Amino acid sequence: MDSVNVVWEQPTKREQPTERERAGVRRQVMDLFQLARPAHWIKNVLVVPIALVDLEVWSWSALERVAWSIVAFTLAAAVVYLVNDLVDRRLDRLHSGKSRRPIAAGRLSVTALVLYGAVLTGGLGLLFAFAPHGSSWPILGYLGLNLAYTAGLKHVPLIEMGAISGGFVLRVVQGYLATDVAASSWMLIAVFSGSLLLILGKRRYELVEVGVEHRPSLRGYSLEFLNHLLLLASVLCLAATLTYLATEAPIAPYRQEVLLISLPFVLYTLFRYLQVVLVQKEGGDPVRLLLRDRALIVSIGSWVCAIGALVLVTKVNSIHAIRLP
Template structure:
């Protein structure tokens, strides 16, 4: 294997397409009104880099452990370790390197960011080794990862995350996690537990009902946060963005339901034009309300 091909495999192993989730670290600075500040930008960017590295380290660890099972999956069998492009030994070295690099960057920001990064690693190692096979705790572990992102962004710029925002983030992350399980069950059917054993504990109907409940709960907690955090005037303006949120949630649910067109809902959401447009519109509206 040539060096260029190997490095390309390393990049694929780190799954940079998933780094979009780490943009959450910027939200505390944005909602606190300091994202335009140089310090807010620099420290939030550093926290973003930290979570890009630690999240990639977890993906690598997960791929090392699940390589044999991934070879049975129609899509996952092409991953670098499962396909043999990168050996488990090489992957373990890469995992060590980027984990240490992440902690060095985190400590350069603050000990709080480093502690949150370590907490993220601990929870996700537990997920990789055990919790991913335990129903409900698998989704809870995924959702906690998003909570860690929010709190790392807050720690980087020294602001406090409200309970409402924490709950809202948890519900949104759970929605994405349940959506992925829903899609996998629909796509793989009775063979789904072979690639992800925890799926034997879920049903299409129960997952659909949970997602429908969360489509209602997420906008509700978002509005609870806005009225608790801002003036009534600003909160009412923020309320105008709720239809965009609801549209995005329904669109993701539609993607999860369409197993013929989409092989992975979390990958599809990064390329789906309606979802991208709704995210841009909502973000632009929030920036306009908070900064103009």
């Protein structure tokens, strides 16, 4: 009887394909994360808590509600970015920077986008279900405003900038609702005009450096027109900020001192921004500019520290005056 040699076949190695699959999954996860624009989360972190300035006594419950508002606005903004990138994918391919976005570059499947959208929407709904306070209409208003922006407002000159600035005002209003403080009208005007100033700088950069192909609304602007609007928004922002400090800010015992200290810092901050936009021809990414321009960071930081030191010294002197016989 002939012997039969049985040769066991070794299973084919799939190490390389598996590594490719893992790399692909990691890339998709990173692309989905980038869709949420993590660099822009700073908008919510800085703008929503502005209402704390008008809160005389901070409490853990107020801070908890503000933190909830920041997370909710971040998720709402992620939903908006997803919808906007889907709608604008063809126009984004005409932009040197936006063409590298995951959807414009075609790196994400439809299934991944649907699941991602469902997760974001479900997470936002879950946050609303466990909201620490009753009123959250600014977040719903933000979603509605941005859906209208994506549907057509973004193509209407001037209106499109007002819609974006309105989103920042809604962030501040949500902060006031979270802290249960009456909204300061001059603060809202200052935020609106300040955000409008940043958007104008971005539109100017796009008009000069990129062109109108990727953003049809730019056809309604000219360089001279945008320069005039920049100066107008700067004056409005300066007037609103100083009027807020002179009338509504909770600094009654030392209002005059705060005004005198604030004026040079506010002026320098505005002048520096206009210098960056008009002289250095930058401003295309306002978030990057505010986070990386050393002169702006030093100016704003010094302003906050100077006012904080004034308040601290005033309170210490008041305590000593009370203790003196």
